[in-house]
Amino acid sequence: MSPQTTQMFEFTLAALLTLCIFSYLYRDNPFYRFAEHIFAGISAGYYAGLIWHAVIVQQLWVPITHEGTFSLFVPGILGALMFTRFFDRISFLSRISIAFVVGNTAGISIMQQLHGYVLPQVSDTITGLETSGTWYALVGGWVIFAGVVTTLLYFYFSKEHKGALGVTARIGIVFIMVSFGAHFGYTVMGRVSLLIGRMQFLLRDWLGLIN
Amino acid sequence: MASRVAEFLSSIDRRYIFLLISLSVVFPLIFKFPLPVAISPETQALYDRVDSIPDGSTVMLTFDYYPSTLAETEPMSIAALKHLWRKNMKIVTMSTVGLGGPSIAERVMATMAKEFNRTYGIDYVNLGYKANYTAVLLGLGTSFRAIYPTDFYGTPLDSLPMMQNVDKYGDLKFIYIVSDNGIVDYWVGLANAQFGASMGAGVTAVMAPKFYAYVRAQQLVGLLGGMKGASEYEFLVGSEGMATAGMGAQSMVHLTIIGLIIIGNFAYFWGRRRR
Numbered sequence: 001m002s003p004q005t006t007q008m009f010e011f012t013l014a015a016l017l018t019l020c021i022f023s024y025l026y027r028d029n030p031f032y033r034f035a036e037h038i039f040a041g042i043s044a045g046y047y048a049g050l051i052w053h054a055v056i057v058q059q060l061w062v063p064i065t066h067e068g069t070f071s072l073f074v075p076g077i078l079g080a081l082m083f084t085r086f087f088d089r090i091s092f093l094s095r096i097s098i099a100f101v102v103g104n105t106a107g108i109s110i111m112q113q114l115h116g117y118v119l120p121q122v123s124d125t126i127t128g129l130e131t132s133g134t135w136y137a138l139v140g141g142w143v144i145f146a147g148v149v150t151t152l153l154y155f156y157f158s159k160e161h162k163g164a165l166g167v168t169a170r171i172g173i174v175f176i177m178v179s180f181g182a183h184f185g186y187t188v189m190g191r192v193s194l195l196i197g198r199m200q201f202l203l204r205d206w207l208g209l210i211n
Numbered sequence: 212m213a214s215r216v217a218e219f220l221s222s223i224d225r226r227y228i229f230l231l232i233s234l235s236v237v238f239p240l241i242f243k244f245p246l247p248v249a250i251s252p253e254t255q256a257l258y259d260r261v262d263s264i265p266d267g268s269t270v271m272l273t274f275d276y277y278p279s280t281l282a283e284t285e286p287m288s289i290a291a292l293k294h295l296w297r298k299n300m301k302i303v304t305m306s307t308v309g310l311g312g313p314s315i316a317e318r319v320m321a322t323m324a325k326e327f328n329r330t331y332g333i334d335y336v337n338l339g340y341k342a343n344y345t346a347v348l349l350g351l352g353t354s355f356r357a358i359y360p361t362d363f364y365g366t367p368l369d370s371l372p373m374m375q376n377v378d379k380y381g382d383l384k385f386i387y388i389v390s391d392n393g394i395v396d397y398w399v400g401l402a403n404a405q406f407g408a409s410m411g412a413g414v415t416a417v418m419a420p421k422f423y424a425y426v427r428a429q430q431l432v433g434l435l436g437g438m439k440g441a442s443e444y445e446f447l448v449g450s451e452g453m454a455t456a457g458m459g460a461q462s463m464v465h466l467t468i469i470g471l472i473i474i475g476n477f478a479y480f481w482g483r484r485r486r
Contacts, residue, residue: 015402025229043310050309055342108345109402116400116430124428144427182420186437190283190416192236192464193438196457199236210240 017208018198147175220478228471236468239459247461248455254443255425257411257433259387261294268384269301269377272382273398274316275308275390280415281315286441286454287413288319294448295387296327296334301373303383305338307330307347307394313339314362332371339363348397352380352406379406386410395422399430413440 001009020035060076063069078100084093108147125148128141153165154172203209264270272291276284295302304320306312316337329335338359341347350358355378361367368374376382386408388398395412402408409432414422416437425431435444438461441454 046310050340051342054309054340055365059341105345108349111405112345112400116396119429120404120428121375121424124424128427158371179420186416186420188468189439189461189465191435192461193283193416193457194234194237194280195232195464196240196438196460198455199233199240199460200282200453200457203237203240 011206015202018202151175214481217478217481220474221482224426232464235463236460239463241307244459246459248443250443250447253434255441257435260411260432260443262424264298264384265415266339267300268296269382270295270301270385270387271383272304272387273389274304274306274312275388275392275394276312277308277391278315280391283415283441284389284391284413284439285319286452287435289323290441290450291387291389291413291449292323292442292449296329300378302335303338304335304376305426306340307344309340309342313337317363333373336371336373337363344394346398352402380408383408384398388412391415391418399425403430
């Protein structure tokens with residue numbers, strides 16, 4: 001089979017599966033479910049193969065058997081303990097592994113969030129007020145400052161939202177709504193882009209109707 | 212009369228709307244109409260930063276995306292590659308997404324290497340995928356070889372000429388992230404905040420609003436947001452590709468959706484007033 005024929009076969013298969021998924025827009029049907037099940041099955045199989053090769057073989061089996069890195073027995077055993085959840089009598093052993101994962105993840109996440117998000121963003125919110133740049137950068141700095149403060153006050157629930165707190169909380173809602181609008185607009189753009197990508201595939205790669 | 216129109220609009224079958232959206236995509240793709248490209252400051256900043264890197268430097272380009280978002284992300288990778296290779300840079304690629312990431316990197320790099328006449332191991336290296344992205348991103352700050360003893364094809368890094376002097380973020384001039392998920396948070400929080408790596412990102416439109424804050428705080432030097440960002444970068448690189456080709460359809464669908472929102476609101480409020 002020539003490479004062109006193989007490619008055309010692949011394109012046709014992908015195009016038919018795309019059309020099967022699109023058929024759901026009309027109504028639920030066996031073609032859609034067929035494509036959906038194929039996708040779920042292939043994804044699960046791909047992941048199983050990937051994890052087996054990239055984690056078990058590359059990061060555990062090969063280093064232990066070929067390079068003598070016996071310290072990897074420790075994470076290996078911790079990983080194996082996760083499977084004790086399937087056996088009621090010894091399922092408590094899985095908590096050791098879970099405790100390790102939770103502690104590890106919490107430690108890394110705290111540092112990552114603090115150094116990468118909270119501190120730089122708080123710093124930028126403050127320093128944005130004394131910008132030496134253009135006037136609209138200064139206005140932008142003040143808008144962001146107002147947005148951060150009023151939104152935080154909206155999420156302050158230890159006092160009833162009345163009076164000055166009520167007013168600032170309502171301003172906070174406006175900022176939150178603007179944020180939702182921006183996210184929604186971008187989401188629409190993103191989803192439309194995916195549709196365009198599929199249409200480009202169908203019209204260009206498969207049917208050859210466009211360049 | 213108006214109330215009957217409002218009632219009709221309220222009861223219209225949603226499948227007609229799907230059809231209308233489909234036509235709004237297909238017609239501009241077939242009957243092309245070019246639109247002017249306005250460059251956003253975030254895209255320009257990313258382009259300028261990459262342009263300022265000395266020729267021949269070693270940089271990293273990530274393929275942190277799934278095949279499902281290729282329409283937005285692949286044009287970014289291609290445009291970035293064109294920019295980087297026109298400046299004769301050495302490129303290390305990797306992926307934190309197992310499902311498709313490394314093979315997308317392999318396909319895109321091989322295609323572009325052919326176009327630019329680049330050689331694997333000398334001009335670019337594909338590190339592939341390793342599970343547990345937090346450990347990977349932290350580990351790369353101190354030793355590439357500890358995390359990736361071999362590349363995607365099982366070749367030891369020490370035997371690849373390009374990797375002789377590359378073993379940590381500090382050996383890279385820039386990290387160009389292309390992603391469709393929250394991994395950018397980890398790149399910024401781990402590689403930038405803890406190791407001072409200079410980076411910029413191209414992300415899907417869904418993710419973009421969150422990451423503008425990083426640009427403002429100068430944690431990212433620039434940002435490409437969705438297909439629009441990709442088309443802007445294609446324009447700056449001077450090589451209009453799939454993203455630019457899709458922008459006509461994008462604009463047409465947006466106009467259609469704006470029209471539908473206005474009509475839908477008219478039908479809703481008029482119907483409520485009648486009740």
